[in-house]
Amino acid sequence: MRLNVQSDYALRLLMHLAVRDGELVTIAEVAERFQVSKNHLMKIASLLAREGYIDAARGRSGGLKLAKPAKQVRVGDVVRCMEADFAIVECFQEGNSQCLIMPCCKLQRVLGEAVEAFLAILDRYSLDDLVRRNPDLRLLLGKEAA
């Protein structure tokens, strides 16, 4: 069971920006530090900007920064934003399930409860929880380390 790679990279990017606390960080730097595809990050940054998580400034002195305080960014909301769906099994795909036992299936309720428990944990944590009091993280993602 996996989150998609967009969720993974979005969270890394947001942690990077949170550590840099308002300073503009280029996608090129995030791509370089994490050794991930710049094109991939551009699409993720585009969605995060559209959803109000980050601000993107274009141009030669451009870059990304958080659009709201790290304390206001819940990990659960980022994951909901980046995941295509939480259609944990087929019958959760709206209008796309033929499963015979849907009308009376208790498993569907159990799996729904499990997904809610998963997200409830992620909702307890903010981006600030991931980066504060984490000096090693600041060493790895800070400007000085470039």
Place this chain on the structure above:
Amino acid sequence: MRLNVQSDYALRLLMHLAVRDGELVTIAEVAERFQVSKNHLMKIASLLAREGYIDAARGRSGGLKLAKPAKQVRVGDVVRCMEADFAIVECFQEGNSQCLIMPCCKLQRVLGEAVEAFLAILDRYSLDDLVRRNPDLRLLLGKEAA
């Protein structure tokens, strides 16, 4: 975020056998009722038999039945059996992650906690919980419905 299709089909197959309570059910019947691939089910049944969830009797009067009481089959254990892994993001893949911030990443712990919460819900329920006091399920999967 999804479970793989093997987990989905394995749980359907086990519910089918649980409803039939010791009577041999053929893969062909499960495939027919759920409109899923017989070959796919055969591989799933093979793994479930290997892991001690079902007994498979070969031959003309053959078929499948539960190898242990439905009350002793936890949904969580079936999912653990059928999922390739719970490598929710890259750094959970043993020996296969290059993520720069692994040594000091708090997100890894948060995601691990979320996965444990997911499985803890599934561990609360047995196969028996899914099928008992469910007359509609018995109508849909019972022998008479064939």
